[in-house]
Amino acid sequence: MARRRRGLPVNGILLLDKPWGVSSNHALQRARRLFQAQKAGHTGTLDPMATGLLPVCLGEATKFSSYLLEADKVYHTRVQLGVVTDTGDAEGEVVERHAVPFLSEADLEGVLARFRGEIEQVPPMYSALKHQGRKLYELAREGKTVERAARRVTVYDARLLAHEGDAFTLEVRCSKGTYIRTLAEDIGWALGCGAHITELRRLKTGPFEASGMVTFDTLEAKPGQVEREAMLLPVDGLVAHLPELTLDSEGLKRLRYGQSAPIDPASMGEGETARLYHGGSFLGLGVVRVAGEIAPRRLLSTATAGSA
Structure with a gap:
């Protein structure tokens, strides 16, 4: 039972x-x-x-x-120049200190331009990625370092919001998998003095x-x-980016039995996924397996109620 x-x-x-x-x-x-x-x-x-x-x-x-x-994401972060920590943020131990050169706003903008677009990042040791079944941060806490392959991520924009002496604030709009700590560290090294983040706030994720x-x-x-x-x-806010289809009662009945429901062949192509509705209620997701038919992919429990 x-x-x-x-x-x-x-x-x-x-x-x-x-x-x-x-x-x-x-x-x-x-x-x-x-x-x-x-x-x-x-x-x-x-x-x-x-x-x-x-x-x-x-x-x-x-x-x-x-x-x-x-989903893509948007962050605000404050970057402290001249101080490097083992975690890349203010919670870590300071491992290096360097003099911060005089930087005009134009100097900063020139370096930031190099980090916009598609870039490569080496994930930090203090992350939840796994190596041979263990999370990297667990290994890092034991004083261990392992090789990490660089990953391609996209920084759609890194906008300078404020610059005060040896610190500055950025708004970063980026793709999934982007580490803001690593971005700040790499910018710091490009400026010749290293860096870590002291604040990080996520303002947007997807819709x-x-x-x-x-x-x-x-x-x-x-x-x-x-x-x-x-x-x-x-x-359904989680899948609002997908196209929407409304099914009639017969289509709902077929879905409840795990069968494909008929749709207008011109509405969607094979392999496409759609949000499914009946009577204004969200049912879940379906995928077009064959032209003119949509099969259940992931349905709400309420959508399958009554499928004896």
Whole structure:
């Protein structure tokens, strides 16, 4: 007999403003407890010292969280020149100090231009990437260093917001997999003095922006479950970039039995994925296997209810 999952069947997306000093997993578990949710997951880790946008997926939203992992992101970061740490951020141990040359804004802009576009980055040792089954940061804490292959990432823009002496602030718009700590370090070496970041705040990931963020203080001030759930975004927000198809009752019935549903052959091509709806309700995702037919790919539990 299957064990009953503890908690409430809460479904939706919480745009959490992750506070400084806590891990993404700690923030996730705290949010899950506040909503008493049966299931929860997040869509991209933020370091403990980082703050800002951490989309938390509750319930059925976890089925579609992988689509946000591929999303572009926007960060604000403050870069301290002349000081190098073992982690690339202010939480690490200082390992080198260098004199910072006089830098005009034009000097900075000239170097920043070299880091815009497609670039190569060597992932930092203090990261969650794995080497022979172990996370790199675990090896780093043991004083070990392993070779890491460079990765290609895209920095769509690195905009200088402020420059004060030996520090400056950037807004970085980048592709998935970009390490802002590494970007700051590489810029520092290009300036001849090294660097690390002292602040990092995520402002956007995919379609979600900082303007929709909610703090723990706000959540905890809500008097009850209904008021908290009213702050969640709908599940289909995670896949809003995909085309939309509406199915009739017969199409819904076929999906419930795991069968393909007929669609207009001109609406989508083979291999394309779409958001599926019936009566205005989100059903999940389907994929065109054969022209004129869409097969279920990932459906909500409510969409398959009644598929005896």
